[in-house]
Amino acid sequence: MPNFSPFRKAVLNLRANPQSFLSRRPLSSQTSSSSTNTINQKFIIGAGLAISVPTYLYLTRARLDYQPDTVPDKVNSDVPDQVRSSQSGNGKQIAKISARDVLDKKDSNEFWVVINGDVYNVTEFLDEHPGGREIIESNKSKDVSYIFNPRHPSDQLNNENLPPSVKHLGKLEINNEEEKEKLKLNISKSETDEKELIKKKREEFEEKGLGQIINMRDFEKHAEELCSKVAWGYYASAADDEITKESNNSDYKKIRFRPRVLRPVKEVDSSTKILGYDSTIPLWISPAAMAKLGHPDGEVNLTKGAAATGIIQCISSFASCSVEEITAARTNNQPLFFQLYVNSKRHLAKEVISKINRLGFNAILLTVDAPVGGKRERDIRVKGEFEAPKSDAYDKQGDTKGVAEAIFSAVDPDLNWKDLKWIREQTKLPIIIKGVQTVEDAVLAYKYGADGVVLSNHGGRQLDTSATGISTLLEIRKHAPFLLRPEYRIPHGPSKELIKNPDLLVPTTPINEKPLDRKFSIFVDGGIWRGTDVVKALCLGAEAVGVGRGFLFAQTVGGVDGTIHAVKIFESEIQLAMRLLGVNKLSDLRPSMVEIVEN
Numbered sequence: 001m002p003n004f005s006p007f008r009k010a011v012l013n014l015r016a017n018p019q020s021f022l023s024r025r026p027l028s029s030q031t032s033s034s035s036t037n038t039i040n041q042k043f044i045i046g047a048g049l050a051i052s053v054p055t056y057l058y059l060t061r062a063r064l065d066y067q068p069d070t071v072p073d074k075v076n077s078d079v080p081d082q083v084r085s086s087q088s089g090n091g092k093q094i095a096k097i098s099a100r101d102v103l104d105k106k107d108s109n110e111f112w113v114v115i116n117g118d119v120y121n122v123t124e125f126l127d128e129h130p131g132g133r134e135i136i137e138s139n140k141s142k143d144v145s146y147i148f149n150p151r152h153p154s155d156q157l158n159n160e161n162l163p164p165s166v167k168h169l170g171k172l173e174i175n176n177e178e179e180k181e182k183l184k185l186n187i188s189k190s191e192t193d194e195k196e197l198i199k200k201k202r203e204e205f206e207e208k209g210l211g212q213i214i215n216m217r218d219f220e221k222h223a224e225e226l227c228s229k230v231a232w233g234y235y236a237s238a239a240d241d242e243i244t245k246e247s248n249n250s251d252y253k254k255i256r257f258r259p260r261v262l263r264p265v266k267e268v269d270s271s272t273k274i275l276g277y278d279s280t281i282p283l284w285i286s287p288a289a290m291a292k293l294g295h296p297d298g299e300v301n302l303t304k305g306a307a308a309t310g311i312i313q314c315i316s317s318f319a320s321c322s323v324e325e326i327t328a329a330r331t332n333n334q335p336l337f338f339q340l341y342v343n344s345k346r347h348l349a350k351e352v353i354s355k356i357n358r359l360g361f362n363a364i365l366l367t368v369d370a371p372v373g374g375k376r377e378r379d380i381r382v383k384g385e386f387e388a389p390k391s392d393a394y395d396k397q398g399d400t401k402g403v404a405e406a407i408f409s410a411v412d413p414d415l416n417w418k419d420l421k422w423i424r425e426q427t428k429l430p431i432i433i434k435g436v437q438t439v440e441d442a443v444l445a446y447k448y449g450a451d452g453v454v455l456s457n458h459g460g461r462q463l464d465t466s467a468t469g470i471s472t473l474l475e476i477r478k479h480a481p482f483l484l485r486p487e488y489r490i491p492h493g494p495s496k497e498l499i500k501n502p503d504l505l506v507p508t509t510p511i512n513e514k515p516l517d518r519k520f521s522i523f524v525d526g527g528i529w530r531g532t533d534v535v536k537a538l539c540l541g542a543e544a545v546g547v548g549r550g551f552l553f554a555q556t557v558g559g560v561d562g563t564i565h566a567v568k569i570f571e572s573e574i575q576l577a578m579r580l581l582g583v584n585k586l587s588d589l590r591p592s593m594v595e596i597v598e599n
């Protein structure tokens with residue numbers, strides 16, 4: 001075969017397999033049993049993406065990651081039903097292990113822990129533990145369920161999911177109060193106090209309920225009070241000085257509307273299609289790891305909330321609920337997208353993708369802005385607060401980096417454009433490249449056959465002071481407008497055509513504007529807190545936007561109901577903005593409806 005450029009090869013491949021690029025499958029509210037947050041505060045914090053990588057590791061068979069630390073209220077209680085039934089349902093006799101045996105192992109070379117009433121020997125797993133071996137070593141012979149559960153899928157300890165290096169020994173048997181006490185983890189006073197405070201704050205919050213939340217920032221404010229410092233540190237944190245995180249939102253403030261008046265706006269429709277799937281608003285739930293840190297039901301809250309309101313959720317590779325739990329919670333035909341990190345061991349990556357295909361996900365968002373984790377200082381500081389800070393603080397940070405690196409050891413830092421072809425061969429799902437931050441890379445994404453891009457900087461959590469999603473969209477408008485739908489290639493601000501024909505609301509698309517040879521979607525995320533932000537991004541040519549922290553906070557505060565409430569807030573704000581802008585439908589939004597404020 002002649003030595004074609006990668007682009008040419010991709011085009012030839014497209015010609016040979018048109019379906020591989022184009023194939024698309026057409027397409028109750030409840031409150032959590034326990035709304036009290038029971039998160040612990042001390043665990044290894046990753047300067048990288050997530051400290052815990054349950055779903056990802058689960059999918060790649062290198063799972064079971066826990067950071068044991070604090071005290072369960074009751075020993076051998078709160079065992080999730082799934083765990084009980086899956087482990088006792090095969091008819092086999094399950095061994096009973098006495099608490100005394102577990103406690104006696106403390107002085108031996110073996111490392112035993114108790115999780116949800118079961119005893120595990122994790123000696124051989126120590127070096128595989130993504131969070132490092134130290135944390136297991138320091139919680140030897142303890143019941144670690146209290147910290148394990150909020151961070152892991154409840155089916156992670158099922159027989160078929162256990163890594164071979166973890167031995168399930170049997171059911172725990174406790175004979176007296178003394179044994180029970182000894183199995184408890186040591187809990188610091190600050191942790192107990194925090195737990196009590198969160199309980200009190202939640203009771204206060206529940207007196208007034210979700211009615212007191214009238215915008216997305218209200219969720220943020222209450223979430224800070226209703227979750228642990230560790231959860232808050234993880235969710236709120238961003239890289240270095242958090243300048244990009246701040247700019248993500250402040251860049252929207254530099255865009256002004258140019259509303260048209262005396263237009264009939266009684267009827268307004270904020271629904272759209274995203275990659276061919278219906279959505280009541282042009283907004284999806286961005287993939288964000290570890291939702292269980294904020295609420296015991298985690299990502300499943302978002303799945304149910306998305307179903308109830310008709311929006312799309314994208315599941316993180318690092319979700320704290322398993323993809324099975326999430327897909328089981330999904331309603332018939334509910335679209336779900338999956339966010340993918342590619343494992344350096346390609347056979348494992350292949351397994352992940354085939355599972356995503358099998359479970360009926362509808363699109364893959366391939367995250368590319370995190371070949372390694374960013375430096376999240378809030379995470380590091382929270383750790384310092386709960387373990388007496390030492391003079392070797394810098395080493396501590398080194399430790400943390402080590403954890404992040406351990407986690408990312410599974411993610412391929414050498415992933416490159418040519419690998420897209422391989423990913424394309426594994427799935428017929430649309431592939432959207434998430435984390436594009438320059439016009440050049442948006443062009444490459446198109447050239448290498450992606451179905452679209454998310455202009456994103458990972459919520460400011462990766463390279464600080466990098467471009468924002470909305471500023472990258474402006475860059476594309478300037479330097480590669482051909483990537484946009486033809487009607488969005490016109491300049492923003494006052495339109496010559498509309499000044500000549502002011503009765504028109506939207507300028508007509510010039511007839512010489514050719515569409516791309518295939519559909520290419522542009523999405524934006526980062527710093528979207530208001531319906532007006534959403535509408536601005538759409539005026540400038542985005543097809544839809546993603547919201548990360550907003551939904552993490554909403555589910556932290558109110559579980560499924562909180563998620564539904566958040567969607568309703570966005571929906572009403574989007575519709576209000578549309579009415580005040582003088583438009584009835586999203587497809588009428590145009591660049592002429594906004595202008596950029598130059599400083």
Ligand SMILES: Cc1cc2nc3c(=O)[nH]c(=O)nc-3n(C[C@H](O)[C@H](O)[C@H](O)COP(=O)(O)O)c2cc1C
Nearest residue numbers: 235286287288289316367458459526527547548549
């Ligand atoms: C706590 C947290 C965890 C995240 N985890 C992931 C992840 O696992 N994969 C991913 O692609 N993006 C992840 N992101 C980035 C989001 O998908 C999204 O790009 C970002 O949150 C958008 O910014 P916003 O939080 O201002 O809405 C995470 C973001 C946060 C805040």
